[in-house]
Structure formats: C-alpha cells, structure tokens
Amino acid sequence: MLKNLCKKMFGKSIWVYHCNTGACNGCDIEILNILTPFYDVERFGIKLVASPRHADAMLISGAVTRPTLPLVKRAYEAIPNPKLVFAIGSCATGGGAWFDTYNVTGGADKVLPVNYYIPGCPPRPEAILYGVALALGLVDKQAAPVELKQMEFPIDMYERNEAWEKRNVIYELLK
Amino acid sequence: MWLTSKIKQLLMVMKPGVVTLNYPHERPPVPANLRGQPVFDHQKCIGCGGCSDHCPARCILVRDVCQELRVMLYDGSRCTYCGRCADICPEQAITMSNSFEIACDQKEDITTRMELFMMTCQRCGRCYEMEKTNAIDRINLKGFRYDNLEQRALIRKTSETFDPTLLQQSDQYQRPSTKE
Numbered sequence: 001m002l003k004n005l006c007k008k009m010f011g012k013s014i015w016v017y018h019c020n021t022g023a024c025n026g027c028d029i030e031i032l033n034i035l036t037p038f039y040d041v042e043r044f045g046i047k048l049v050a051s052p053r054h055a056d057a058m059l060i061s062g063a064v065t066r067p068t069l070p071l072v073k074r075a076y077e078a079i080p081n082p083k084l085v086f087a088i089g090s091c092a093t094g095g096g097a098w099f100d101t102y103n104v105t106g107g108a109d110k111v112l113p114v115n116y117y118i119p120g121c122p123p124r125p126e127a128i129l130y131g132v133a134l135a136l137g138l139v140d141k142q143a144a145p146v147e148l149k150q151m152e153f154p155i156d157m158y159e160r161n162e163a164w165e166k167r168n169v170i171y172e173l174l175k
Numbered sequence: 176m177w178l179t180s181k182i183k184q185l186l187m188v189m190k191p192g193v194v195t196l197n198y199p200h201e202r203p204p205v206p207a208n209l210r211g212q213p214v215f216d217h218q219k220c221i222g223c224g225g226c227s228d229h230c231p232a233r234c235i236l237v238r239d240v241c242q243e244l245r246v247m248l249y250d251g252s253r254c255t256y257c258g259r260c261a262d263i264c265p266e267q268a269i270t271m272s273n274s275f276e277i278a279c280d281q282k283e284d285i286t287t288r289m290e291l292f293m294m295t296c297q298r299c300g301r302c303y304e305m306e307k308t309n310a311i312d313r314i315n316l317k318g319f320r321y322d323n324l325e326q327r328a329l330i331r332k333t334s335e336t337f338d339p340t341l342l343q344q345s346d347q348y349q350r351p352s353t354k355e
Contacts, residue, residue: 038195040195090256093253094232096253097232099232099253100329107253115280117278117279117285119278120256121256124209130198130199130278134279139276143212143276143277144284145285145286145288146286147289148217148288148289149217149289150217150218150290150292
C-alpha cells in the first residue's frame with residue numbers, strides 16, 4: 001500500500017534532505033558517493049537540498065544523540081507532508097553499537113516514524129541506491145525474516161547406529 | 176582560446192564514455208571480501224554463545240527456554256557487519272555472505288531466529304554449568320543468558336544458579352523510554 005502511495009505521491013522526483021544526527025561521517029560519505037557521476041542518483045530525479053522545507057524525504061544517519069534530538073524533531077516537522085524517512089546505516093536503524101548508551105536514543109525509529117531501513121556500517125552506495133529504488137518501486141524486497149530449527153539432535157542417532165552395524169559387518173566377514 | 180579549451184574538454188569527456196553504473200537494472204559483481212549479511216547454519220551450531228559474547232553491537236541474543244532448548248536471535252538492525260561472530264565461531268556455523276541488498280521497511284525482515292537442541296549430561300541428567308561462578312568471568316559475560324527476546328533488550332544481570340524470579344523480571348523488562 002505504501003509503495004503504491006509513494007508511486008502516486010512521488011511520481012516525478014524526490015528531493016532529499018540529509019540529516020546527520022551524530023554519525024561518524026561514514027554514512028555521510030556514502031550518501032555523497034551516490035551523488036557522484038558513477039552512481040548518479042539524479043537519474044531518478046533525486047536531488048540533495050539544503051532546507052527541509054524544500055524536501056520530500058529525509059535521510060537520517062547516526063544514532064540520534066540527546067543534543068540533536070529536538071533539532072531532528074524540528075527538521076522533521078519542517079518537511080511538508082507527505083514525507084518519507086530513510087534510516088541509513090546501522091546506527092540509524094537500530095542504534096548500532098551504542099543502542100543502550102546513556103546519551104543516545106537508540107535509532108531513528110525511537111524518535112520518528114521511519115519508512116525504510118538501510119542497514120550496513122556504512123552501507124554500500126549500491127545498498128543505499130537499492131533502498132531508494134525500493135521506495136520508488138523499481139525493485140522487489142529481498143530481505144525476509146529467517147527462522148531455523150534443529151528438528152533432531154546434531155548427531156543423528158539412526159545414522160550412527162547404522163554406521164556401527166556396517167563397521168561390524170566387516171568383522172563378521174573376517175570370522 | 177576559450178573555444179579550444181572547450182573542445183579539449185569535450186574530447187576529454189568523450190574518451191571514457193558513459194561511466195554511470197545503471198545500478199538497479201544491471202548488477203555488477205560484488206568484491207570477494209565483502210562482509211554482507213551473516214548466514215547462520217543451524218545444523219553446525221552447537222549453541223556455545225561465543226558469537227553473542229563477542230558481538231560489539233550485542234545483536235545476537237541467547238535465551239534458554241528450557242534445559243534442552245536454546246533460542247538464539249540475530250537482530251540485524253544494529254549489526255555492524257564486522258564479522259567477529261564468524262571469526263569466533265568454533266564450528267564455522269556463521270559465514271558472512273555477500274548479500275548487501277537488505278533494505279527493508281520493517282526491522283523484523285533482517286532477523287534470524289534459531290532454535291537449538293542442547294545436550295544434557297548422559298551421566299547425571301543435568302546440563303553443564305549454567306552460570307559462570309567466577310566474578311571476573313561474569314563481567315565478560317554480558318548477561319546474555321536472560322535476554323528479553325521479545326523486547327530485543329539486553330539485561331546486564333547473571334545469577335549463580337538458575338533464578339526463576341530473575342527470568343520473570345527479564346520477561347517484563349522494558350528499556351527506559353526516552354520519548355517525550
């Protein structure tokens with residue numbers, strides 16, 4: 001539903017506001033990297049703007065620290081509706097290695113409603129492009145939750161007993 | 176003069192041609208040493224919990240449901256893809272795959288949940304030492320034993336013996352909210 005809505009709302013181009021909320025600049029360099037001619041993100045009409053009032057989407061990098069928390073909220077409120085929020089990097093998606101530190105809120109989703117998560121430390125430029133393409137509906141989502149269960153004991157008792165019997169057959173032939 | 180320089184520029188640009196990667200439509204091969212999403216092999220895993228002890232982001236949570244069953248939850252949302260879990264695993268049950276296209280709209284899409292059978296001692300019927308009794312060892316052990324899997328929270332508490340009240344506390348534990 002969100003995808004269809006995005007297709008209607010952002011049919012032409014997304015203007016993007018980049019918000020660093022206490023990141024180590026790794027994710028910011030990768031965001032700059034997708035604006036270079038090699039990964040030319042302006043093919044999709046995406047443009048980096050300086051003011052949140054011009055923007056349609058917000059790229060958050062970094063675990064939201066306590067000093068930046070009110071500023072992030074104000075920047076989010078300044079973006080006109082409808083708006084998209086991308087959390088870029090593992091700090092923004094879940095808080096990174098600082099998820100339970102005293103000075104960190106622990107991820108952008110604790111502060112704002114995040115629409116798309118792009119994990120990675122830092123995410124590859126391709127991964128960010130993939131997330132943007134996912135929002136635009138160009139590609140399908142590949143990630144899915146995995147559930148694994150050991151249905152038997154690690155050592156298969158049936159096979160082990162059979163191996164034991166086969167080993168004994170040789171001794172019986174020798175008799 | 177400026178015209179010649181412009182022509183020179185044009186020729187310079189013509190030489191390499193189009194350099195832009197047509198990314199979502201054509202996918203170039205990823206570098207061989209890329210550390211992408213870790214893949215868990217539940218057939219090889221012995222459930223030692225070494226990966227959860229050594230994870231810098233502490234994104235692998237371990238919970239003993241009962242004596243025979245252990246649940247390990249990999250929460251990929253805060254994983255930094257450092258590959259220490261793959262290095263530390265004694266059975267090579269964790270491999271860092273080269274899949275990086277893991278952008279999603281829900282955090283639950285990048286989790287892995289494993290349910291493992293744990294052996295009990297054939298002689299006495301009890302399991303191996305449940306808790307570390309040495310205080311110095313207990314500092315290193317970041318309390319993964321009683322992690323709250325539902326809340327994805329981590330409780331820095333261990334006990335000498337299995338403590339049902341502590342387990343109940345960890346079940347009801349919620350991280351202090353910083354929302355205003």
